[in-house]
Amino acid sequence: MLDDFMFRALLAGIGLALAAGPLGCFVVWRKMAYFGDATAHAAILGVALSLAFSLSTFIGVLLVAALMAFCIARLSGRMYAIDTLLGVAAHLSLALGLVAVSKLSGVRLDLSSYLFGDILAVSRADIVVVWLGAVLTTALLIWRWEPLLTSTLNPDLAAARGYDVEREQLVLMMSLAVLVAVAIKLVGALLITAILIIPAAAARVFSKTPEQMAVVAIVVGVLAVAGGLGMSLFADTPSGPSIVVVAGLLFLIANVIASAKARSSGRSR
Amino acid sequence: MKNSTSLISTNNVCLHFGNDVVLHDIDFSVEEREIVTLLGPNGSGKSSFLRILIGALQPTGGVVNRRDGLRIGYVPQRLSIDANMPMSVDRFLRLGKSNRGELKSKWVEQVGVADLLSLQVSHLSGGQLQRVMLTHALLADPDILILDEATQGLDQPGEAAFYRLIEQVRKEQGCAVVLVSHDLHVVMSASDRVICLNGHICCEGAPTIVSAAPEYRALFGLGTEGALALYRHDHDHSHDHAPGHAHNHSHDHAHDNTMKHEAKNDAKNDADV
Numbered sequence: 172m173l174d175d176f177m178f179r180a181l182l183a184g185i186g187l188a189l190a191a192g193p194l195g196c197f198v199v200w201r202k203m204a205y206f207g208d209a210t211a212h213a214a215i216l217g218v219a220l221s222l223a224f225s226l227s228t229f230i231g232v233l234l235v236a237a238l239m240a241f242c243i244a245r246l247s248g249r250m251y252a253i254d255t256l257l258g259v260a261a262h263l264s265l266a267l268g269l270v271a272v273s274k275l276s277g278v279r280l281d282l283s284s285y286l287f288g289d290i291l292a293v294s295r296a297d298i299v300v301v302w303l304g305a306v307l308t309t310a311l312l313i314w315r316w317e318p319l320l321t322s323t324l325n326p327d328l329a330a331a332r333g334y335d336v337e338r339e340q341l342v343l344m345m346s347l348a349v350l351v352a353v354a355i356k357l358v359g360a361l362l363i364t365a366i367l368i369i370p371a372a373a374a375r376v377f378s379k380t381p382e383q384m385a386v387v388a389i390v391v392g393v394l395a396v397a398g399g400l401g402m403s404l405f406a407d408t409p410s411g412p413s414i415v416v417v418a419g420l421l422f423l424i425a426n427v428i429a430s431a432k433a434r435s436s437g438r439s440r
Numbered sequence: 441m442k443n444s445t446s447l448i449s450t451n452n453v454c455l456h457f458g459n460d461v462v463l464h465d466i467d468f469s470v471e472e473r474e475i476v477t478l479l480g481p482n483g484s485g486k487s488s489f490l491r492i493l494i495g496a497l498q499p500t501g502g503v504v505n506r507r508d509g510l511r512i513g514y515v516p517q518r519l520s521i522d523a524n525m526p527m528s529v530d531r532f533l534r535l536g537k538s539n540r541g542e543l544k545s546k547w548v549e550q551v552g553v554a555d556l557l558s559l560q561v562s563h564l565s566g567g568q569l570q571r572v573m574l575t576h577a578l579l580a581d582p583d584i585l586i587l588d589e590a591t592q593g594l595d596q597p598g599e600a601a602f603y604r605l606i607e608q609v610r611k612e613q614g615c616a617v618v619l620v621s622h623d624l625h626v627v628m629s630a631s632d633r634v635i636c637l638n639g640h641i642c643c644e645g646a647p648t649i650v651s652a653a654p655e656y657r658a659l660f661g662l663g664t665e666g667a668l669a670l671y672r673h674d675h676d677h678s679h680d681h682a683p684g685h686a687h688n689h690s691h692d693h694a695h696d697n698t699m700k701h702e703a704k705n706d707a708k709n710d711a712d713v
Contacts (some may be wrong), residue, residue, distance in 0.1 A: 180611045298634040321536045324521065330496035331514030332536040332580065379560070 176291055180400055180410065181292045183301045186358055187366065189394030190305035190350050192374075193312050194383040195367035195392075197343055199375070205254055206243065207364040209261035210351050212241035214360050215268030217352075218285050222275055223296035228285075233352035239264060239343035265360075288359030288411040291403070292358050297356060304353035305385055308346040315342050323363055358411040369418040370395060391421050447494055447507050447584050447616055448531065455488055462488050462639050466502070471585060475617045476608065477627045477647070486620050487517070488586050489637060493618065500629045513582030513615070515573045518591045521562045529564070530557040533576050545579045550609065569600040570602065578609060584616040585609075592622065600667035603628040607667070629669035636671075647671045655706035668676055 184356025198207050214232045248257055272282060283290075293301070295417060310321065322329035322336045329336050354363045374387035397423075399414030406413075449469035462485040468589060470476055480486040489495035494514050521527055533544060533553075547556050551571050556564065570590055574683040577585055585605070591599040607630045610617050621627060627634055627647045636642040647669035661687060 200522055322533070324525070324527070325515050325516055325519055327491060327494060327496045328519075328536075330491075331494040331512045332588070333495070333512075334536075336496070344619055353462060372524075375524060375526065378441070378533040379528050380526055382531075384526055 177400060177404060179293050179295070179298060180290045183298050184290055184396030184400065184414065185393050186280065186298070186301040186305040187350075188396050190294045190308045190346075191354070191366050192370055192389030192392050194308060194343075194350055194389075195369075195371035195388055196345055196374070196381065196385045197312075197319065197323065198347070198364075198367045199371045200381075201343075203262070203347075204364060204368055205257045206240075206429055207347065207351075207358055207367050209243065209257040209264075210236045210239050211355070211360045211363040212261040212265035212268075212353050214351050214363075215282075215285060217268075218355070219268045219271035219275065227396070228356070229352050232350060232355055235264070235350045236348035237257055237345060240348045241341070244340055244344050285355060285408055286359045286361050288355065288357050288362065288412045289411060290357040290400070290414070293356065301353045301357070304322040304349050308349050310340060311346050315339060319343060320394070358414060362411050362415050365415045365418065366392065366395075367394065369415065369422050373418070373425040376425050391418065391425075393430065395421055445507075446505070447510055449505045450492070450499075450502060452502035453489075453492060453504060455492065456500045461639065462656065463499070465491075466637075468635070468641070470616050470618055472583075473610075473614060473616055474633070475607075475628065475631045476619070477631040477634045477671075478618060478620045478637055479624055479627065479634060480622075481624065482622065484638040486637045487588060490618070490620055491562070494513045494586060508681060509581070509583045510584065511580050513577030513580045513585045515570075515585070515587040515590050515651060517592060519561070519569060519573060523562065524661045526560045528557070529553065529559050529561055529572055532561050532572065533557075533562070533579060535576065538578070543579055543581060547575050547609075551575045551578070551605065567598060571592070571605075574605070574609070578613065582613065582615050584618065585613075587617070587619040589620050596668070599626075603630070603667040604713070606630075624667075625632055625671055626668050627671045629667055631669070634671045645671070 198204060213235050215231035218228055218233030220226070220235060221228045223250075225230070242290070243253075243256060243260060252261075259361045270372055280345035318329060318332075318334040318339045319342065321332060322334055322339045326336045329339070350367075351360075352362055354366060358366055370388040370391035371384065374384045377387050378384035395414050395418035400410060402413040402417060403410040446469040450466050453466040453468070454464045466489065468489075478486050478489070488497060492499050495504075495506070511554055521699055525708055533548070548557070553568070553571050553575050561569070561572065568598075573585075574590070577587075585606070589604050590606075594602060606617060606619070606628065611632075619628065624636075631647050634647050635644050635646060637681060668678055
C-alpha cells in the first residue's frame with residue numbers, strides 16, 4: 172500500500188493535520204498568524220543553507236525556523252511593535268533565501284516545490300520525519316497544555332500559578348519551528364500558515380472549550396487533506412493549494428451551519 | 441514587621457522602566473491570615489507591585505521572599521478572553537490543574553457560581569466574572585488571595601457585598617488577603633492594615649470604623665452593613681522632589697459628603713508625580 176503515492180501523501184497529510192490542529196489553535200488564540208508566516212518564510216533561507224552545506228532540508232529549515240522564532244520571541248516588545256519586527260524578518264529572510272539559492276552554483280533547484288510544496292512526492296522517509304515531528308510537537312503541547320493555556324489567557328494568572336510564562340512561549344515557538352520544518356515539503360512555505368489557521372478557525376464555531384476546538388481542528392485538517400488530495404487526483408489540480416481550498420470550503424460550511432443554528436435557536440426562544 | 445513566618449515579604453524593592461522610577465525602597469510583608477489593603481492613585485505603581493508579589497514581574501532591585509510552597513490565588517483586574525478562544529466557566533475553573541472535586545463543589549456553592557458553569561466566560565457580566573475569577577483563585581487552595589482592583593465597576597452596595605464575600609471566604613479558607621483599591625478613602629473594613637502606595641510606601645495604618653456615625657450613613661446608606669470603612673491618610677512627607685509638581689494639598693480630609701470629590705482630586709494630583 173505504501174507504494175501508492177496517494178496513500179503516502181494521505182499518511183503524511185494526516186500526520187501534518189494532527190500537529191497543526193492544536194498548534195493552529197494557539198496561533199489563532201495568541202494572534203500569531205503573522206508569526207507563522209515569518210517562520211515559514213525563513214524556511215526558504217533554511218532550504219538554501221541546507222543545499223549550500225549539503226544538509227538535509229529538514230535540519231536546515233528547522234535550524235533557521237527555530238532561530239527566527241527564538242529571535243522574534245526575545246526581541247518583541249523591546250523597541251518595535253511585533254508586526255513591524257515580523258515584517259522586517261519575514262521578508263528579509265525570504266529575500267535572502269531567494270538570493271542565496273540563485274547564487275548556489277551547480278544546483279538546479281525547483282523553488283516552487285518549496286514555496287508550494289509537493290505532497291504527492293513524499294517518500295517513506297519523509298513520512299517518518301513528518302510523523303516524528305507531529306508526535307513530538309503534539310506530545311510537547313499535551314505536556315505543557317495547562318501552563319500554555321493559562322499563560323495564553325492571562326500571563327499574570329499563569330505567573331501566580333507558578334508557571335514560567337516566557338518558557339511556555341518558547342515551547343510554543345519551537346513547536347511551530349518543528350511544524351514548519353516538516354510541513355515545507357508537503358504544502359510549501361507560502362501555505363503553512365493556512366494549514367495552521369483555517370482548521371482552527373473552522374473548529375471555533377463548534378467548540379465550547381479549548382480542548383474541543385483543538386480536536387475538531389484536527390478533524391477538519393484531516394478532512395481537508397483527504398478532500399484536497401481527492402480534488403488533486405480527479406481535477407488534476409496542484410495538491411498543496413487544493414488542500415487549502417478544501418479547508419477554506421470547510422471553514423465556510425462551518426460558519427453557515429453555525430449561523431443557521433444560531434438563527435433557529437433564536438427563533439425557538 | 442518581617443519575620444520568618446511571613447507569607448510574602450519584600451526588602452528594598454525597586455522597579456525602573458528605563459529611566460523612570462516606578463517603585464523604590466519598598467519594605468512590605470504579609471503575615472498569615474492578615475488582610476492588607478493597598479491604596480494608591482493611578483500611576484502609583486500598585487499594579488506593578490502586585491505583579492512583583494505574584495512573580496509576574498522581576499524587580500530591578502531588592503529582594504522578594506515567598507514562603508516555600510506558597511499557593512497564591514490571584515484575581516486579575518480584568519480578564520479579556522479573545523473571541524477566538526472558547527472557554528466555558530466550568531473549564532475555566534479547572535484551568536491550571538485545580539481540579540479538586542470536593543473543593544470545587546464547595547467553592548462553586550459558596551461563591552454562588554453554580555448557575556454559571558455552562559456559560560461562556562466571554563458572555564459573563566462584570567459582577568459574574570468577578571465571582572468566577574474569585575472561585576478560580578480559591579480552587580488553588582491558596583495561602584494568600586491577591587485581588588487587583590476587584591471592585592472596579594461595582595457600585596457601592598456591590599462593592600460592600602463583594603467585601604463581605606471576601607471576608608467570609610477568608611474565614612473559611614484561613615488565608616491572607618491582599619487587595620488593591622483605587623479608592624483612596626473607602627476601604628474594606630475588615631482590613632488589618634491599609635498601605636498607601638505612591639512610588640513608595642507613603643503611610644500605613646488601620647481603617648477607621650465609623651459605621652455608626654451619621655456621616656457614614658449619609659455617605660454609604662444602610663445597605664453596606666459595615667463592610668466599608670474610611671481610611672485617614674497621615675503622610676509625614678511631601679512629594680516636592682518630583683519636579684514640576686506642587687504637592688501642597690492636605691491629606692486631612694473632613695469626612696463628610698464632599699469627601700468623594702476630594703478623593704478624586706487627590707488621585708489626579710498624585711498621578712502627576
